[in-house]
Amino acid sequence: MTKEAIKSRIDLGELLPLMEEFYTIQGEGAHTGKSAYFIRIGGCDVGCHWCDVKESWDAAIHPPTEADAIVENAAKYSDTIVITGGEPLMWDMEPLTRKLKAKNLQVHIETSGAYPLTGTWDWICLSPKKRMLPKKDVLDNAHELKVIIYNKHDFEFAEEYARKVNKDCTLFLQPEWSVREKMIPLIVDYVMANPKWKVSLQTHKYLNIP
Numbered sequence: 001m002t003k004e005a006i007k008s009r010i011d012l013g014e015l016l017p018l019m020e021e022f023y024t025i026q027g028e029g030a031h032t033g034k035s036a037y038f039i040r041i042g043g044c045d046v047g048c049h050w051c052d053v054k055e056s057w058d059a060a061i062h063p064p065t066e067a068d069a070i071v072e073n074a075a076k077y078s079d080t081i082v083i084t085g086g087e088p089l090m091w092d093m094e095p096l097t098r099k100l101k102a103k104n105l106q107v108h109i110e111t112s113g114a115y116p117l118t119g120t121w122d123w124i125c126l127s128p129k130k131r132m133l134p135k136k137d138v139l140d141n142a143h144e145l146k147v148i149i150y151n152k153h154d155f156e157f158a159e160e161y162a163r164k165v166n167k168d169c170t171l172f173l174q175p176e177w178s179v180r181e182k183m184i185p186l187i188v189d190y191v192m193a194n195p196k197w198k199v200s201l202q203t204h205k206y207l208n209i210p
């Protein structure tokens with residue numbers, strides 16, 4: 001394929017910059033504890049300084065991979081597929097999710113919501129970021145809001161986005177990993193005082209799994 005052909009097939013979502021795939025346990029949010037196959041798509045320009053997967057940011061270092069091939073492989077592992085990144089909504093998710101749904105798989109996304117919503121999803125986890133705010137489409141369709149708590153101001157940001165998501169959206173506060181010892185007590189107090197929120201932890205890091 002020529003460079004131009006690759007670029008136009010990436011634009012169509014037929015090829016995606018695949019960083020890694022792994023079968024593990026969903027560590028975070030509403031589906032914590034459920035086995036799932038993770039597909040990590042490269043590329044993100046949101047720039048969270050505490051991002052735990054900065055190797056994902058440069059899409060150019062991740063090989064353009066056929067959506068068909070990603071789906072054929074993923075279907076061998078699990079009925080639940082989590083698409084993450086990087087920021088998966090930088091790419092057209094329609095072909096990948098249509099092919100996953102054709103195999104009767106449950107298809108989940110982890111997203112900052114900073115790009116327009118594409119694809120068909122059974123579960124949308126929105127983790128909004130101050131540096132690039134989420135789009136209305138994602139706010140309207142998110143099943144869970146998962147706000148990362150790095151400092152005290154993040155509680156205000158969380159409340160602002162709790163007002164913006166749809167009324168059925170489950171609300172989670174998750175400590176930023178490097179400051180978890182400082183923030184967990186604040187999150188615990190906050191959730192007891194404001195019971196519409198739930199605690200989410202990155203349980204896979206405690207379990208020493210991917």
Ligand SMILES: C[S@@+](CC[C@H](N)C(=O)[O-])C[C@H]1O[C@@H](n2cnc3c(N)ncnc32)[C@H](O)[C@@H]1O
Pocket residue numbers: 044050051052053084085086087088110111112113126127146148174175176177178202
């Ligand atoms: C690596 S991101 C990829 C998906 C998408 N870009 C996003 O931010 O939602 C996956 C999840 O990990 C969270 N996350 C990333 N770094 C983290 C950290 N250091 N501590 C806690 N959560 C983190 C993100 O907020 C997001 O919910």
Ligand SMILES: Nc1nc2[nH]cc(C(=O)O)c2c(=O)[nH]1
Pocket residue numbers: 024025026027028038084085110204209210
């Ligand atoms: N086990 C596990 N659960 C996760 N939930 C969201 C993750 C992500 O990086 O998107 C993640 C991850 O990287 N591993």
Ligand code: SF4
Pocket residue numbers: 044045046047048051052053054056085086087112129
């Ligand atoms: S939006 Fe997600 S992948 Fe991008 S920098 Fe932030 S946490 Fe990392």
Ligand SMILES: [Mg+2]
Pocket residue numbers: 052053
């Ligand atoms: Mg992760």
